[in-house]
Amino acid sequence: MGSVKKRVVIVGGGTGGLVLANRLPKDEFEVMVVDKQPYNYFLPWLLYIAFKGSRKPIKREITTLIKPWVNFIQSGARLINLNDRYVELENGKRLGYDYLVVATGATVDYSKIPGLSKVIDLYGNYHSNEENAWKVWRTINSIKEGTLAFILAYERYRCPPSPLEGVLLADEYLREMGVRDKVKVVYATSYPRPYPAEPMNEVVEPILKERGIEVTTFFTLDSIDADKGVAYSVEGEELKFNAAIVIPPHIGVNIKYNPDNVLDPDGFVLADKDTNRIKGFDDAFVIGDASALPVAKTGVTAHLQATVVAKILTGGYARNTGRTHCPFDMGYGLGTFVISDGTHGTVKYPPNRVNHLFKMAFASSYWSMLKYPELWDPLMEAYFNATAPEKLKNIYG
Amino acid sequence: MSQGNRITVDARGIACPGPITELIKAYRNAKNGDVIEVWATDPGFEPDVKAWISRTGNQLVELRKEQDKIIAVIKVTAKR
Incomplete structure (x- = not known):
């Protein structure tokens, strides 16, 4: 082992970023985590704020979650320069690296669907933040009759089961409140079946039927009108609702890259599916939701990919x-x-x-x-x- | 309108429901008259694309199996 430590910059202090930071041996690596926020969020719990009104805290300070030898800088990054091997922070400071790991996650983009911002403003969502999750909780507590629509807006979103988790938990809660016989629950999805993967769909579809949930398949959301209470699909169909909870489109975070051809049109980072190396680079990796790989955007994926990258960085063999x-x-x-x-x-x-x-x-x-x-x-x-x-x-x- | 763009979507190696997701992504940005050609390896893609065609009313120009892939050629005709 050489006496000079390798410098690893990890952009993002979410699940993947922190699991990786805490795994790298301190005698071999100098690890720097950069995040624009001081907190790590447990985003899956937004579901239980939205449908159970849970008050369990969902964030913790990153500084309390890293090993004492891991460094943390609270700052956004404005440029990741893969050619010249540095990350430029908001204040213009540049962090050079031997290895870079992009763990920036995903963010939501309402502008992809005309009318969506207003719908979110009224009814909330459980894929962005606590404020919007509390709005969902108010939505399901205030609907007493009519149609409650759940609409999957886009092909990319965090946590594949989450749309139907919301549907099933809403059904349970509306029954508990005694209003389910007056509230129709509808799930609209662009997929050919309620759950995209067929074997799991064979488990889920009978349960949806049993609970009286209507499903509209091949409904690719094109636009949505909060005032009229109508969602329009690319396929030309209309779905009327009294309240709508939309699983919003997810995109990559707003950081510039050099070269910019490592990003796909939604801003996700192109990567090798086996090693998570960023396309064309040996010393840069992308893990978790930030990657463009067609794998589930979940904490488990981020966790497992972080484990693979940690093994590669420490000189071992590992593949996803x-x-x-x-x-x-x-x-x-x-x-x-x-x-x-x-x-x-x-x-x-x-x-x-x-x-x-x-x-x-x-x-x-x-x-x-x-x-x-x-x-x-x-x-x-x-x-x-x-x-x-x-x-x-x-x-x- | 008669001469649209040809869009090739390579969804090989992506498991169910990946290929249909990739088709929907391409369809979202397509115009009537465009032709979308999808390559897939997942056997579930064949029934999915047939169901998608019958539901959306677009035109399935060709659906064939080659040794290493399934190829679906779709003419976009049903966008509103």
Whole structure:
């Protein structure tokens, strides 16, 4: 081992960024995390603010979640220069690096759908921030009759099961309030079926039917009119609503790149699917939601990719397996996971109470997992092994 | 209008429902008269694209299997 430490700059202090920062050995690396906000957010919990009115805190200060030897700068980045190997901060300061890891996540863009800003303003959403999630909570508490529409607005969004989680939790809550017989719940999606992956759809579709949820497929949202209460699809259909909760389009964050051809049209960073290396660069990686890879935008993906990149940086061999493990709350204390990997399709995994418990256990351990990956790794490894798709497929198909 | 653009979408190696997502992405930006050609390897793409065509009313010019891929050629005719 050389005596000079490698300098690693990680842009973004979310799940992927912090898991990676806390994994890199301090005697080999000088690690700098940059984030424009002082907090790490547990975004999956927006679901429980929106549909259960949960007051559990969803953010923690990044400085409390990093190892003592990891440095943190609170600043936005305005330019990532891959050719000249530096990150330019808001104040013009440049951070040079030996290795760069982009972990900037995704953001929402209402401007892609005409009329969407007004709809969000009125009814909220559970894919952006706490304020909008609380608006959803007010929406489902105030609707007493008519149609509550859930609309998947765009092909890219965080957490594949989240649209239907919202639908099923809203159904449960409206029943609890005793208004479900007067409120029609509709889910509109551009996909051919309620859940995009067929095997999981075979689990979900009967549950939606049983709970009286209407589904409109092949509905690609084109525009939405809050005043008239109508959503229009690219396919030429109209959907009338009294309240609409839209899963908004997600795009990459607003940082300039040199060269700019590493970005796709939505601002996501092009990467090698096996190693997460940014297209054309050996010393730069992108992990989690920020990447343009056609994999689920979830914390689990970010976590697993961070693990792969950590291994590569420390000189080992590691490749993404494409493993997904997305918790799926189906209401009434039932949950499942959407499990697949690069060589095995999605498992037809029926919901049960233990899986719901796992989701809650994971939520409760989230920040500890970020800070102490070395303590949680054996448990996570055993858990991922036990739930490997090839094993579950033997049981559930 | 008669001579539209030809858009090729390479969705090979993307598992279900990836290819149909890529088609919808291309369709969102397409105009009537455009031709979208999708390459996919996921076998689920074939029934999905057929269902998409019958639902949206666009024209399926060709759906064929080659050794290493499924090719769907779609003429955009149903955009409003």
